[in-house]
Amino acid sequence: MEQVIKVNDLNVSFGRQQVITNLNLTLNRGDFLAILGHNGVGKTTFVRTLLKQLKPTSGEIMLAPDTKIGYVPQFRNIDIEYPLSIRDFIALSFTGFRLPFLSRREKQILNEVIELVDLTEIADRSMGKASGGEKQRAYLASALIKQPNLLILDESTASLDPDAKQELLAVVKRLNLQIN
Ligand SMILES: Nc1ncnc2c1ncn2[C@@H]1O[C@H](COP(=O)(O)OP(=O)(O)OP(=O)(O)O)[C@@H](O)[C@H]1O
Ligand SMILES: [Mg+2]
Numbered sequence: 001m002e003q004v005i006k007v008n009d010l011n012v013s014f015g016r017q018q019v020i021t022n023l024n025l026t027l028n029r030g031d032f033l034a035i036l037g038h039n040g041v042g043k044t045t046f047v048r049t050l051l052k053q054l055k056p057t058s059g060e061i062m063l064a065p066d067t068k069i070g071y072v073p074q075f076r077n078i079d080i081e082y083p084l085s086i087r088d089f090i091a092l093s094f095t096g097f098r099l100p101f102l103s104r105r106e107k108q109i110l111n112e113v114i115e116l117v118d119l120t121e122i123a124d125r126s127m128g129k130a131s132g133g134e135k136q137r138a139y140l141a142s143a144l145i146k147q148p149n150l151l152i153l154d155e156s157t158a159s160l161d162p163d164a165k166q167e168l169l170a171v172v173k174r175l176n177l178q179i180n
Pocket of ligand 2: 074
């Protein structure tokens with residue numbers, strides 16, 4: 001079984017507040033891991049440490065050398081007047097901030113990703129005016145643009161209704177099967 005993530009005795013603190021204490025875990029290729037816990041228990045902190053946005057107090061996180069991470073952060077906000085369509089919003093992930101001129105290959109990836117999250121029909125609508133669940137799927141699509149093999153979703157079904165939750169999780173499950 002090929003290891004993708006190996007966490008050894010990880011400790012993370014903010015000043016005197018120790019948030020993660022001696023965490024050990026191994027994740028293999030194809031695994032599907034859900035981290036559950038109360039608000040403030042340290043779930044996002046773990047993710048941010050994994051992404052190297054935070055430095056452990058001690059211990060380490062090792063990632064397989066070919067790991068390409070796609071990340072959907074917990075808090076995002078898009079103004080209702082946001083000028084781009086869903087498609088253009090997702091396309092921004094090719095460059096980070098400005099609207100790219102897409103190669104034929106990139107256009108193909110863009111269309112595939114949009115199809116994968118079931119946004120094809122409404123891809124030309126305004127991102128700012130999309131519903132919560134549609135936006136969540138657009139964020140997921142953004143994270144998929146770079147074709148990651150490790151996908152991290154932080155509270156990505158928060159605020160979704162039960163049907164939308166099921167749908168999003170079904171998409172993620174399908175992706176897990178496709179990536180691996
Ligand atoms: N940048 C920071 N500076 C100081 N303290 C922080 C920082 N980020 C998080 N914390 C603290 O670390 C603890 C864990 O926060 P974290 O965001 O990891 O929780 P969480 O499990 O993701 O919670 P939620 O379910 O609400 O998203 C909290 O007590 C929080 O106040
Ligand atoms: Mg969190």
